[in-house]
Amino acid sequence: MTEPLQLYYYPGVCSLAPHIALREAGASFEAVRVDLRPLKTETGDDFARINPKGYVPALRLPDGGVLTETAVLLQYVADTWPEAGLAPRHGGLERIRFDERLIFISTELHKGFAPFTIMPNAGEEAKRWAGQRLAARVELLAQDLGERPFFHGERFTVVDAYAFFALRTYHKLFAGELPPHLAAFLARVAERPAVVATFAAEGLKA
Structure with missing residues (x-):
């Protein structure tokens, strides 16, 4: 059983x-x-x-x-x-590009939060460097999203679920404004049932 x-x-x-x-x-x-x-x-x-x-x-x-x-x-x-329909099927470049986005969020954003969340006694210089690096990664996400409603196009995927967590966390940590289309993305995803x-x-x- x-x-x-x-x-x-x-x-x-x-x-x-x-x-x-x-x-x-x-x-x-x-x-x-x-x-x-x-x-x-x-x-x-x-x-x-x-x-x-x-x-x-x-x-x-x-x-x-x-x-x-x-x-x-x-x-x-x-x-x-x-x-x-939460990801393209395996077997082509579309899925490889999709997984590239997923891994980018995992390694360049998610793990980049460590000095502000789980790293004990992180120094101010380390936090400043990490914050600048995260801001640059968020800008890359903004460029990637462009004018599309979701990161892979018109349909919500697991990349959007991960990006939603990452951008929400970034916004909470730094209390700063996101680019308008990223803020609109967060609001759009937050309304999904x-x-x-x-x-x-x-x-x-x-």
Whole structure:
């Protein structure tokens, strides 16, 4: 007997992206909150035994295996529910370009938040350098989006779920204005029913 999918998350952090993607896909899953200090699930399980890496997101599969890393979870959701249209099919340059965007957000934005979020005792010089680097990456995202409603065109994809988390986090960290079309993108995504439902499930304010 297979078990249902379980998404291990903490409100508002990077696990927000696969949480949104699962709802966009219409997947049946259980969202399990993790308290990061100490590493315990809401039911009292030791999260380090579920994901020895010690961070969210993690996705327990029906066979009992566990997937980690935000970009991987997003690809898994897109490829497991292809009818939802959350990514191009594998087998061509379109998918390679799509994955390029996904990895850019993962490595150049998501991980760039560390001096402001999880890095202990980050110095002011390191923060200044990281902030300038993040601003340059956000400008590249702005150029990439252009006048399109979503990053891959007219249709919402898992790249948009990841970009939504990253741009929302950037805006919260630096309390600055985003370029108008990126701000419009955030507002557009925030109104999607799956995103509204995810925010309600995680207890977040829009």
